[in-house]
Amino acid sequence: MSWITPEYLSQSRDYAPTVAIIFVCVFTTLVVLVRCYARIFSTKRFGLDDVLAVSSNVLYIAFVFLCVILIKEGSGRHIEYIQYVLTPDQVNLTEINDFAAHIIYTTALFVCRMSGLSFYHHLCDRHQRLLTVIKCAAVFLICAYLPQLFLLIFHCLPVTGLWPYAWQAESADFTCITWGAVYSVNSGLSLVCDVILFAIPVTMIRLLQVSLSRKIKLSFVLLPGVAVIIISIVRLYLVIVGQWADDGSWPYGPMLAIESAEIGGTLIALSVPALKPLFGSIFAKFTGTFHGSVKQSGTFNSTSRRTDGLPSSGNGRSFGSRGNIYENYGDLPAGWRGDTLQHERKTTDSSTDTRVGSGVGERVGFKKMDSNEDLLEDRELSHQGSASDFRVQVQKEFKFESNAIPLRPL
Template sequence: MESARPPPMLTSDEARALHIANGDIKRPGHLIALSATFFGIAATCVGLRLYARIALRRRVNVDDGFIVLALLFLVGSLVTYIQEENWGMGYHASTLTPNEIIHFFHAFWAMLWCYCGCLACVKLSLLFQYRKIFGNRASRFRIVANVLIIVIGLSGLWTVLSGVFICWPISYLWTRQGDGKCMQTWPLFIGNAVLNIITDLIVFLSPIPLLSRLHLPLRQKIILMAIFLTGFFVIIISCIRLGIFVRTNGATDFSWEQITLGSWSFVECAVAIVCASVPALKPLVVHIFPKLASTFASRTVDFEASGESHNKLKKINTDVETGPNGSVGLFAQGGEEEHKWLDHTERLKSVQGRVQIVTAVDTDVDKK
C-alpha cells in the first residue's frame, strides 16, 4: 500500500527517512546489481561470439557490428540507471528536491533512446544473420529479409527519435519552463511497447519455415528450432513490461515506478543480446566439443533457393577444388553450374564420388 505524502514542512531527507521507517522504499541497489549481472552475461556472449567469428571463422559480418552496437547501448543504459539511482530512483517523487528531479529526468531521457536503440540493433543483427544463412541471392527469403530490414530499421528509428524528442525543446522534459510541448508519454510508451512486441514476433518467427524445410533428422531440426526460438524469452519479458505500463498508466510517482520498469527494460535488452548471439556460437561449441558436431550436422543436404530450380544443389556429385584460405569449391552437376566457397572450418567427406556436407547451418556461404 502506498504511503501518504509526507507533511510539506519536512525536508527531502526527513521525508525519505519517514518512508524508510514505514518500510515502503524500493531498494535501487537491487536494480544495479541485477543490471550488472545481466550486463556481464550479455557482454560475455558477445565476446564469445566475436572470438568465434574472428579467431575461428576469420571474418566479421554486418550482424556482428550491430550486436556490438547493441552492447554499447546496453552500457549506456547501465550508466543511466546508476545516475537515476543517484538522483532519487526508488524514492517517492514527493520526497525529491527540484534539483534531484531535473537530474533524474536527464538520466531518464538518455535511458529512453539507449533502450530503444539497443533493441533495434539486436533485431537488425538477427535479420542480417538470417539473410546470410538462408538468403541465397535469388531466394525469396532474401527479398523478405531485405524488406524486414527496412521495416525494422524504420520502426527502430521511430522509437529512438520519439525518445530523443519526447519534448520540444528537449530540455522542457526536465525544466517545464517557458513554452514547450511534450508528447503524451504513457500512450507513447504503451504504443512503442506494442510495436516492439509485434516486430519481435516477426523477427523471431521469420526463419522457422525455412528451418522446418531443412533436410535434417528430426532431432537436429528440433534443436535448431529451439536455438532460434530462444527469442520468445524476450517476447515474454516485453509482455511483462507492457503489463507494467498498462498498470501504471497515468501514474505521477515516476521515481518510484521506474525501479520496476527499469529492471524489466534492462533485462529485456540483455536477454535479447544473448538470444541473438546464441546461434552464432555454434563454431565455438563445436570447436570445444567436437563430438557435438553431429548435433548440428546433416547426412546429405539440399541447398535450396525457394522456388528457383536453377539454384538447387541436389546431392552434390562433383569435383572439389581448393579455394582461397583453404576453402573448398563445389561444382554442382547438371543444370546451370554454381560455384560456392565454403569456409575452411566446414567438414567435408567424399563417399564414392559424392561430397557430403557435414555442417549444414551457418556455413557463411558466399556465391561467386
C-alpha cells in the first residue's frame, strides 16, 4: 500500500468530462429549441415526436445535473480515494445519486427513441410495410426498457438506492447483482435499441426511387445516428473496464461524458430532419431535395393529377403564347418530392388547345426552387405526341418509378 501517496490520491481528471457533459447538453438543448421554433412557426405542426423530444431533453438536463454532482463528489477519482478519503456517508450519497442518475438516463433514452419512431411513423404513414417495422420496433424498445429499468431498481434485495462495495459495512445487509453485470446488460440492450432505431432511415432511403448519389447525399441528413451507435459501443467498453479493472472508478467520469453524448447525440440525430424548414436551401445542397411549398395535408408524392397520369392544367387557361403555371407532379422521385414545378408551355401555331397529345409543340421546364425563390436545379423537356409517351419520357429523364415510396414532408 506504500504506492498510495498523497499525490496519487490527489490525481483527478474531472475537468474534461465536466466540460464535455455541459457543452453537449447546452448544444443539444439549443438544437431542440430551434427544432421547436421550426415546428411551431414554420411548419405549424407540433406533433407527438416533438413533445417526446422536449420531454427527453428535460430528463437529459436532470441527468446532466446529477452527473456534475457525481463528479464533484469524487465518483470519478481513484478507487482508493473513494475508499480511504471519502466518509461512509459520502460514499453512500454517491451511490444513491448514481442510482437516480441512471434511472433518468435510461428513461431519457427510451423517450428520445420513441420520439424518433413517432417521427418515422409520421414520415411514412402510407407505407404499410414500414409502418409494421416501426410498430415492431416500438414493441421491442418497450420490452428492452422494462428489464433495463427493473435491473436498476431491483439490483439489490431488499430494494435500496445503495450499491455497496465489498468493503462497506452495508454490503452485509443486501444481496446485490454487481454494478458491472447490470450496466453491461443495460449497455448491450441500449446498443441493440440504437441499431434498430437508426436502421429504419436506412430502409427508408433504400426504398426511395432516386439515384445512388442522391441516396448518399440524403444519408448525411437522416443517418447521423451512426455516430450514436459508435458512442453506445464506447459506453459498453467503459462499463466493462469499470467493473473488471482494479481501479474501477477511474473510467467513471469519461463514462458519464459518453452517456451524456449518447442522449445528446440521439436527440440531435432525430432533430436534424426537423430543421429543414429553417435551413431548406442548405439541406437541398447536401441532399438534392427540397420540400418546397407543400400543402398542409399533402405528402411527398401527393398530387392532383389527370387520369392519364400527367399533371392537370390547373385553372384551364390556354397558352397560345409563352406562359407559366405552377402545379404539383405527384410521381416525381424523392429528390423533387412535393416541390412546385414550373411548366413553360409554348405553342407552335394559333391553336388554343395546349393539352399534351394534341400535336401542339410543347416545352416543359421542371424547376426546383429554394425558400428564397432561388433556382437549385432545372430541366427542360420538349414534346410532341401522346400523354403516355410524355409520361415515359419524364420517367426516363428523372429515373424513377411510379410506385415510389410515399413520404410525408419533414
